[in-house]
Amino acid sequence: MPRPPGHGPGYEIKRQEIIDRAAELFARKGYAATGINEIGGAAGLTKGALYYYIGSKENLLVEIQSRVMRPLLRTARRIARLEVDPVLRLRLLSEALLSIILRRLDHIWVYEHDYRMLGGDNRTRLLRQRGEFEGIISNLLAEAMDSGEFREMNPRLAMLQFLNMHNHTYQWVRPDGRWDAGYLSREYCATLFTGFRAAPGPVDDLEERVLKFREQHPEIVLDPLEGGETEA
Amino acid sequence: MPRPPGHGPGYEIKRQEIIDRAAELFARKGYAATGINEIGGAAGLTKGALYYYIGSKENLLVEIQSRVMRPLLRTARRIARLEVDPVLRLRLLSEALLSIILRRLDHIWVYEHDYRMLGGDNRTRLLRQRGEFEGIISNLLAEAMDSGEFREMNPRLAMLQFLNMHNHTYQWVRPDGRWDAGYLSREYCATLFTGFRAAPGPVDDLEERVLKFREQHPEIVLDPLEGGETEA
Amino acid sequence: MPRPPGHGPGYEIKRQEIIDRAAELFARKGYAATGINEIGGAAGLTKGALYYYIGSKENLLVEIQSRVMRPLLRTARRIARLEVDPVLRLRLLSEALLSIILRRLDHIWVYEHDYRMLGGDNRTRLLRQRGEFEGIISNLLAEAMDSGEFREMNPRLAMLQFLNMHNHTYQWVRPDGRWDAGYLSREYCATLFTGFRAAPGPVDDLEERVLKFREQHPEIVLDPLEGGETEA
Amino acid sequence: MPRPPGHGPGYEIKRQEIIDRAAELFARKGYAATGINEIGGAAGLTKGALYYYIGSKENLLVEIQSRVMRPLLRTARRIARLEVDPVLRLRLLSEALLSIILRRLDHIWVYEHDYRMLGGDNRTRLLRQRGEFEGIISNLLAEAMDSGEFREMNPRLAMLQFLNMHNHTYQWVRPDGRWDAGYLSREYCATLFTGFRAAPGPVDDLEERVLKFREQHPEIVLDPLEGGETEA
DNA sequence: AATGAATGAGGGTTCATTCAT
């Protein structure tokens, strides 16, 4: 999104560096709580010079969102088009998603936290892109259900489970190399896809046991908001 | 400056109402981007009167965190002490957690997003409480592994999967009654606990197929950050 | 200055106690920087109740000024009327002044610092009273000059020297009993009255030496605001 | 947030002008009672622009204190090092002190009144500097006593008398040229040094007369706080 | 004799942004 008509050769490089610094700061302190001054300081520029590169604070946010969304969507589209088993495609998509989460951790923080700070158009566009990404996953899950690899489920809920599992990772993972995308993807997919597969497993009487427990202990209220101090 | 020693009967009621309004606003716009003026306006009070009730903006944040953390932790402790199978206890905990997420949705938004805005002591205390909650889940998972109901897994990663699945729900669920805690808990636990159970399932050759795919298609780079524009 | 038409017996007592507490706080933190809340807290009253006793914050200031000015002026008038030597009367006045400074130290702080916070009428009245006090001293000094005990001086400057010496004491004296009014008065008067007395003393060539020093060292500039870094 | 790294040529000039205006206002109304808005108005700047120059309100106070303390201390050190008679040095110091009082009258008001508004570090530093200044005077007085020019006195009390006499001047002197530093210094030093000199003078029976007066008139209570309304 | 609640103006400070140079 170049604004002034003509730029020198270093323009885009410096611009990208500023966005990097901004992502770090936004991730650490939040978009709203980070001042333009701090960004300028981190990038070694005065406020005035900063505006030559960025146009506005919200632009920075837009760019950071794009840096996550654009490669993610591009890769998701390519994976979706591969001519292999849908479960395998989901597994590849899982790893691609985790890969970007782990390597652009601060961008992801901003992406997950501050997308609601975007104004009208920017926000709409982002939500449309997220919708497309979710659609790709839903389609793959539907394919796996159609082929009998996964049991029949609410497809939207299955997609949401997939995203819950992956997208919340940014909250606790640290960029210290202790976790890598391949390992996490293996583990997540082992859990999810076993849980999604067709044959019922040995824990399937769990819901009956829940009901029985509630019948036998009607006095125990486990609703967190119901008080329940009586048993103390 | 401690709150005045005595309050009228309406004080606590109004105070709670203010916290409610603040939670709505913080959830919608973020803590840092919500002004004290807006909160006053939403509560029908002038700024001065507002401060008679709240003491400080951060206090509001603390109260909102407490309204999530206190009942959650209390219920989690009670469930952990029940003398039933650990898998059943995890299922009950799942439902309790989802119950609070669904019914205090805006509090959860704030809880998940803005805890980092808390200053020193408040933050430390909150993190300690979160640690305790995570410990309870870890212990239940460890019990289930010891009893052979779940296979041996990295206990921390299992706990994190459990929390990923549940805690990300606030991002997409709407308080419109379309989803209820019991249903979501059943579905989440069906997926997770089948995935966690001891016997390997029929998708266990997935990882071999991943490796094979990569061998056979070394030219396909699926790393989102590796460029990969060549195929465009 | 009782305001409500009828009071119970404890009214004036409590009122005086409030003024005491206010004087302490004003002395320690300054009038403008002390809040009504603090005064209420120190007096064990809520803000509302406080106003029942004091009427306004400025009223407190007026009362504190009066507590200094009224006894001081009354005593000064009595001393002035005594039929003894003016130097003796000055000595008695000195001790009376120091006595009130030492025993109402916090009132004096407020009296010296914050009289300029008084609004129109209150301020005018206070300045008139101060003028009367200064007049009493001036008259005594003039009497002493007329009688030949003191040499002829600018009477206003002599009075100002007398007041400088005494009134600045509050800045460094502590209410710990290390200094007492009698001792300080003896010392101050020994210095002042010897200095004021008629006969020139052995240091009277000092001014000549000052002039000679300046002639002999014209390059040494001792004016604090003249730079003078040259000699560094 | 340090001041921006570079400033234009007018920056320091404008900054000094702002400090001037602030000193006037602080002197007239007191530091705590003067608003940032007023300062901005007096300097012809909006609040935002004002902060570009000053950083904080307390900074202004610090600068004003420095403008008094720095030249005063520098000059005092230079005078102390002169190789002339200690009494002459005291006389030069007296004039330097009065010179700064008369020419920076509003700064002195602030210096004397509002140093207690300084926060921790700034206050500590200032008090240390005041201590050094007092030490210089004490040393000169001690030298004069050792050389026999002054009689033996409590050295701290002698220093305090010197400072009382000089430092209280700001309370009544007007910047109208009616008084000048040389004249005041001559008069003050004439009084003080004659009072301090070795030989006892003709008023030295004053204390005996005080005692005799009290014996002969035991019914006359001259303590300002002892009631004494009886004679009214 | 005292309270709890409210007001509204003002406190000091930081904000994102603009623009002439």
Next chain:
DNA sequence: AATGAATGAACCCTCATTCAT
């Protein structure tokens, strides 16, 4: 390509005071 200076709105918070009860 970048700066220093300015703006003006908004920031969170505290103030002295009032008044029905």
